[in-house]
Amino acid sequence: MTPKLKIAYSPCPNDTFVFDAWAHGRVPGAPRLDVTFADIDLTNGWAERGTGDYDVLKVSYAVLPWVLDEYALLPCGGALGRGCGPLVLTREPGVDLTGKTVAVPSERSTAYLLFRLWAADVVTGEVGDVVVMPFHEIMPAVRDGKVDAGLVIHEARFTYQNYGLHALADMGAHWEDTTGLPIPLGAIIARRSLGPDVLRSLADAARASVRMAWDDPEVSRPYVREHAQEMDPKVADQHIGLYVNEFTADLGEAGYAAVRGLLTRAAAEGLVPPLGPDALSFP
Numbered sequence: 001m002t003p004k005l006k007i008a009y010s011p012c013p014n015d016t017f018v019f020d021a022w023a024h025g026r027v028p029g030a031p032r033l034d035v036t037f038a039d040i041d042l043t044n045g046w047a048e049r050g051t052g053d054y055d056v057l058k059v060s061y062a063v064l065p066w067v068l069d070e071y072a073l074l075p076c077g078g079a080l081g082r083g084c085g086p087l088v089l090t091r092e093p094g095v096d097l098t099g100k101t102v103a104v105p106s107e108r109s110t111a112y113l114l115f116r117l118w119a120a121d122v123v124t125g126e127v128g129d130v131v132v133m134p135f136h137e138i139m140p141a142v143r144d145g146k147v148d149a150g151l152v153i154h155e156a157r158f159t160y161q162n163y164g165l166h167a168l169a170d171m172g173a174h175w176e177d178t179t180g181l182p183i184p185l186g187a188i189i190a191r192r193s194l195g196p197d198v199l200r201s202l203a204d205a206a207r208a209s210v211r212m213a214w215d216d217p218e219v220s221r222p223y224v225r226e227h228a229q230e231m232d233p234k235v236a237d238q239h240i241g242l243y244v245n246e247f248t249a250d251l252g253e254a255g256y257a258a259v260r261g262l263l264t265r266a267a268a269e270g271l272v273p274p275l276g277p278d279a280l281s282f283p
Contacts, residue, residue, distance in 0.1 A: 004034040005194075005202075008046065009058035011037045011227035012154055013236040014079055014243035015186075020220035022209035030205035031198065037227060039134055040186065041106035047071060047189060048108065055191050056202060060106065061184040061259055062113040065272040068279045070192060072199055073259075075282050077188035077206035080247040080255050085172010085183045086111035087157060088118075089142050089165040090149045097168075098125030100148035105135040110185050111153050113266050114171035120269060121178070122169065136229070139163045153185075155231060155239045179265075181258040182247065196283035203282070210248050256280060 009015040021027050023035050036054070038046075043057045047067045057071070061080075064073065088102070097119065104112045107130065119127050131147055138150035143163045151171075152160065160167065172183040190202050213220045217240075228236050247255045259280060267274040 002032065004032040005055040006034045006036065006053060007056040008036040008038045008043050008054050009188075010040055010043075010186075011229065013224045013228055013231070013239040014154075014248075015058060016224045016227050017213050017217075017220050017240045017244055018077055018206070018210045018248060020209070020223045021212040022205050024223070026212065027205050027208045029201075030208065031201055039105075040109060041132065041134070044106055044108040055194060057189050058186055059189055060109040060111075060113075061187045061262060062110040062266070062272065063108045064187060064189075064259075064279070065263055065267070065275055066108075067189065068275070071189035072192050072282060073280055074188040074190055074199070074203050074206060075251045075255075076203055076249055077210065078248065078251075079186035079243045080182055080184045080251065080258060081243060081245045082176060082182050083172065084157075084185065084242045085170055085175060086114060086151055086153045087160065087170055088115065088149055088151055088168040089139065089156075089160050089163075090168045091142060091145070091165060093166040093168070095149065095168055096125075097123050097127050097149055099128040101129045101131060102127055103131045103133050103138045103141050103147040103150040105132070105138065105151065105153055107132055109153075110183075110262070111151050111171065113262065113271060114175055114183070115151050116271055117265065117269065118169060118171050118174045121174070139165060154243075155235050157242070158235050158238050175262075179258075179261055181261050182254060184255075184259045184262050185243070187259075199283050207249055210244065213244075 142150040
């Protein structure tokens with residue numbers, strides 16, 4: 001029997017929704033998976049350091065310039081869309097972040113990259129210290145005054161008011177307003193050493209898995225709820241509705257343009273290494 005491929009993705013509802021059918025062997029002919037759940041900061045690090053021996057990883061688009069020699073970007077399965085960008089939260093409205101401490105989920109995250117591009121355009125001076133912490137700890141840290149502001153992702157878009165916080169800025173809205181492009185957030189990558197045939201089979205399986213989830217969403221609900229960390233089911237549904245869309249099934253021309261646009265602009269700002277001409281190509 002063919003060995004299982006090792007995959008790591010987050011326990012967030014969008015990932016468990018997308019991968020449910022595949023992870024549970026319901027996608028005919030798909031490679032079998034050995035699943036590990038991990039925060040995006042961990043998967044980004046594993047990809048960048050080449051550690052953990054994972055065949056497939058969910059990572060931030062922002063980490064791609066460091067890993068595309070070893071990994072190929074799959075044209076499906078990830079998170080990219082409109083109206084779904086990270087938010088900067090503060091205790092009071094209208095705060096100037098010059099010299100202020102900001103909590104972020106990862107310095108290699110797309111959220112942080114979008115934040116850096118926004119800050120370069122909007123913040124009058126230099127942002128102060130940046131503190132990396134798990135995303136579920138960021139809102140309590142802002143509320144409790146441990147940091148001046150927090151960069152949040154995922155379902156925090158729907159729950160930050162519960163912490164008495166204010167949305168200072170929407171990184172995704174800034175990106176869309178200045179570029180007209182959708183927002184690249186999370187990517188699925190796989191080892192190039194698997195070979196073109198296996199890479200194509202992975203992309204086919206990811207597409208089939210998300211379409212099966214769309215066809216019968218109730219089937220995925222137990223898997224989503226099991227890993228949603230006590231999230232309100234309505235919030236989980238909102239999360240899925242926001243982050244699982246047509247770009248999850250296929251990046252398409254607009255998706256690839258968004259990824260190239262983000263990484264090219266970030267490289268011009270000196271935030272990431274430049275991409276090679278064929279870095280995003282898929283077999």
